[in-house]
Amino acid sequence: MHGHRRAYVRTGSGPALLLLHGLGCDHTTWEPVIDALARRYTVIAPDLLGHGLSDKPRADYSVGGYANGMRDLVTYLGIDKVTVLGHSFGGGVAMQFAYQFPERTERLVLVASGGLGPEVTPAIRAITTPGFHQVLGLLTLPGVRHVGRAGLRALSRTGLRATHDLDEVAEIYDSFKDPAARAAIRHVVRAVVDWRGQIVTMADRAYLTEAMPMAVIWGRDDRVIPVRHASNAAALAPGARVEVIADAGHFPHKDHPQRFAKLVHEFIRSTEPATYSRARFRRLLRAGGEAAPVRAVRSVPDVSDVTA
Structure with a gap:
């Protein structure tokens, strides 16, 4: 379409x-x-x-x-x-x-x-900051990404309220290995969020x-x-x-x-x-x-x- x-x-x-x-x-x-x-x-x-x-x-x-x-x-x-x-x-x-x-x-x-x-959440506001695309590129390199995803999933199983959604966050984090996906998300967030919030x-x-x-x-x-x-x-x-x-x-x-x-x-x-x-x-x-x-x-x- x-x-x-x-x-x-x-x-x-x-x-x-x-x-x-x-x-x-x-x-x-x-x-x-x-x-x-x-x-x-x-x-x-x-x-x-x-x-x-x-x-x-x-x-x-x-x-x-x-x-x-x-x-x-x-x-x-x-x-x-x-x-x-x-x-x-x-x-x-x-x-x-x-x-x-x-x-x-x-x-x-x-x-x-x-x-x-x-x-x-500050994590979403951070997407609008200069250098986010490059930093996330490093954080989604194969070895780093696998460790990070496993850590987020482990934290999600602790039962703590603060870690409730980290299993879903782990899947989002994994999707950022695609540079095109990172660029698209950056454009999306900049359209609706700045450093002060929504x-x-x-x-x-x-x-x-x-x-x-x-x-x-x-x-x-x-x-x-x-x-x-x-x-x-x-x-x-x-x-x-x-x-x-x-x-x-x-x-x-x-x-x-x-x-x-x-x-x-x-x-x-x-x-x-x-x-x-x-x-x-x-x-x-x-x-x-x-x-x-x-x-x-x-x-x-x-x-x-x-x-x-």
Whole structure:
């Protein structure tokens, strides 16, 4: 598509569910839940450009560019409307997709999503620093990479909250052995993060979610994007359904796949798909433009208040 290879999984039947993975991951991050979801839905799980088996060209790696690519992919597959579900960076793409293409979006599900506050782990901010590409090139040399990956996996098995997600981090680290993958990730991160944290936010457009069912799912022990961002979502979009899963980190769909799939299904089953109305969208835009824009959200309810 557009001269570049796009890898994706398509399985199941029923209403379409588009699954968007996070930074440095690929469609395999969804493997624990794909079969359960495919019993009721047509599941589309792509490798975003620059990730997995998709090509890694010099290209537009902005969230808007990714949203355009997902619009083109579902159109290519003959699908008109989707419930879009995004994890981490993929959550930012999902929000952008819903914003750019509300007529194609039935619901929005955000999983430990970016775009809900400025804070992010220093490891991701480090990607934007000069020399990152060269340093990571040394750290992913065969011997060094194998030792590093084994160490991360060993730490992930300690049971400590701080090391909860290191098995997944080990897989991301291993993928950086490909220079094209490292270059693509650097372009992605620079589009959404600087040394102070996340740049892209839904705060100034959150009022538009009034027209679309939205769910937010987070792991209580997330060390990549703080779980308090789930409370930010509740403050920014009061109509959103927020679920915080205990004993889960940045990848709740991998830590508790059965519960995760059940939460997604219950959300879809209990909500009507959004129907796009240009007149209603115009009214929301005019009303939102008259109100003071929402700035940084910090004084929000404790996350326990929005735990189901």
